């Protein structure tokens with residue numbers, strides 16, 4: 001953090017920070033990042049940090065992949081802009097659509113592009129409404145998401161998001177959005193309840209909600225395969241096996257939000273494969289372009305596409321799209337990203353290095369401050385608690401996990417804290433085993449510092 005450099009002074013005077021504590025930024029100054037190399041980024045005073053969050057879960061190929069810069073430059077020279085309205089399309093966007101559908105889970109038939117994860121999920125909500133109008137079911141419009149889900153921050157997707165900060169004082173959620181239970185076994189299970197029994201109880205609770213609301217009023221269910229910003233929550237065994245038949249029975253569309261899980265993060269190309277999901281719509285963003293350009297997509301099943309086609313016949317147009325849907329420059333970067341994933345076998349890389357990170361995170365499970373250590377592939381988290389046996393949390397105002405993350409940054413690794421004193425790990429997928437060890441060593445030192453602070457302040 002710096003208050004002295006030119007960039008910091010400019011930032012403090014003119015920039016309004018998204019998703020930040022604005023007072024804290026004013027008081028402590030921003031962390032100004034000026035360049036990147038591999039899994040590291042550098043601040044404006046030359047300090048190096050291992051980026052343990054791949055930025056915002058997205059810089060899968062690290063911060064210096066020259067091929068992506070070249071792909072953007074080549075595309076900028078050849079065709080810097082074109083669109084896909086009225087039947088037109090940049091050639092590169094058509095190639096990207098083919099490649100995406102080629103690697104997508106079975107059943108996906110078409111790709112519709114946008115610019116961000118929020119836009120993709122917003123689009124999925126619109127599709128769910130549109131499809132039910134097309135099918136003559138105008139009452140079937142409610143959307144079910146889950147407590148602690150993160151699906152974005154547009155008016156509709158912030159409503160889906162099941163976290164208070166996305167709602168409070170924004171007059172959200174909007175109507176017709178419901179939240180069912182969060183599948184967090186550590187926090188949600190009753191004494192003695194097995195993972196399977198917990199999953200069954202949550203499935204029953206979902207079915208009760210559907211029955212209460214009326215199955216003919218529920219359009220779609222949204223789920224991240226592994227919940228990210230809600231605290232890296234891996235679903236308990238059999239959870240999705242129990243949820244999916246309920247959705248099918250009541251003709252409720254299943255939207256898998258793969259904005260974090262897509263492209264290798266969980267040890268398969270898609271989280272849908274890791275958890276054997278058969279969604280009707282998949283949303284992707286982030287690692288689609290390794291974070292180098294803003295781009296997202298809705299992958300829709302053949303069945304969904306056929307309904308859109310028929311409705312377009314009826315209305316004369318499929319009336320949705322953005323100026324920058326299918327923009328050729330992000331499309332070129334995404335295409336090159338997918339080529340790199342195939343050439344370097346990114347899924348194998350995650351399967352090779354992921355276990356080291358998971359074992360490393362779990363090696364802290366015995367620490368008095370760690371209630372749970374969890375994760376899969378190259379995504380993980382620890383939950384910091386005041387009392388290990390009762391799972392009692394610290395007073396949120398004490399900011400214990402925030403302190404831990406500040407100390408980790410001091411020791412050279414950028415991690416992220418989330419509501420509930422959770423610290424997340426989601427490094428670039430190209431991270432080596434040695435770099436995983438380095439990231440966890442920074443975390444370990446930060447945990448020691450936090451333990452000292454907690455005892456000095458008498459918090460535990």
Ligand SMILES: Cc1ncc(COP(=O)(O)O)c(C=O)c1O
Nearest residue numbers: 116117118150151152228259260
């Ligand atoms: C699972 C998930 N969905 C959607 C989003 C929203 O994406 P964006 O920030 O690109 O709008 C995010 C962002 O972190 C996310 O993690």
